[in-house]
Amino acid sequence: MGEGKYKRVLLKLSGESFCGSGGFGIDGKSLESLAVRISEICRVTPEVAVVVGAGNFLRGESFSQASRIPRNTADYMGMLATIINACALQETLEKSGQQTRVLSAIEVAALCEPFIRRRALRHLEHGRVVILAGGTGNPFFTTDTCAALRASELDADLLIKATKVDGVYSDDPEKNPDAKLYEKLSYEDVLNKNLRIMDHSAISLCWDNKIPIIVLNIFKEGNITKAIRAERVGTLIC
Numbered sequence: 001m002g003e004g005k006y007k008r009v010l011l012k013l014s015g016e017s018f019c020g021s022g023g024f025g026i027d028g029k030s031l032e033s034l035a036v037r038i039s040e041i042c043r044v045t046p047e048v049a050v051v052v053g054a055g056n057f058l059r060g061e062s063f064s065q066a067s068r069i070p071r072n073t074a075d076y077m078g079m080l081a082t083i084i085n086a087c088a089l090q091e092t093l094e095k096s097g098q099q100t101r102v103l104s105a106i107e108v109a110a111l112c113e114p115f116i117r118r119r120a121l122r123h124l125e126h127g128r129v130v131i132l133a134g135g136t137g138n139p140f141f142t143t144d145t146c147a148a149l150r151a152s153e154l155d156a157d158l159l160i161k162a163t164k165v166d167g168v169y170s171d172d173p174e175k176n177p178d179a180k181l182y183e184k185l186s187y188e189d190v191l192n193k194n195l196r197i198m199d200h201s202a203i204s205l206c207w208d209n210k211i212p213i214i215v216l217n218i219f220k221e222g223n224i225t226k227a228i229r230a231e232r233v234g235t236l237i238c
Helices: 028-044 060-065 071-095 117-125 143-153 187-192 200-208 223-228
Strands: 008-013 047-052 100-104 129-133 158-163 213-217 235-237
Touching (some): 028 223, 047 071, 047 117, 143 200
Parallel strands (some): 008 047
């Protein structure tokens, strides 16, 4: 398929991408589709890391607000849920022949390796997909912030924020048919317009480390390849 512009790419997957729209848990077809898309990245660029969310199981902040469980504990529960998603994705990728390692910020020795920067880099250099689970290992941080942090730590050339929509819009496209799709935004635009793409801390981290972000629909065939080849797709933030 040819090589892409970016050598090392970090893909941020939401928990919702593991299940059908409005669903819960892990849907087999969605999981297979994610594995196909990640394999597509691997054919175009040699080094791929993936950060997984856990919204298909639990969101710490909202769960805490709806229960008597304190935010700290609820966030740790969410981090553990990311490990479930990571292990499911690893097994699916390896069944298709793609070597994969799960590294977690929370130690779960029976299932995955601890996140150590040098170890993660070594796996990437050997062509293994590195799935990063357990968030940052700390409460009060989202997996979007984790993605920006890991992209910075691993010297990623690009962060792809995978969604089920075509990019960043001026308004909710489902509610407003006149909503405009932005082709390109600056980090400053995102913060000033208060666009709800990623947490402000995540945007600021990428800005500080000059890591471009592409927001795209991962389920549209060919989008990933276009992004890595620096062709126009989704919304570019830089």
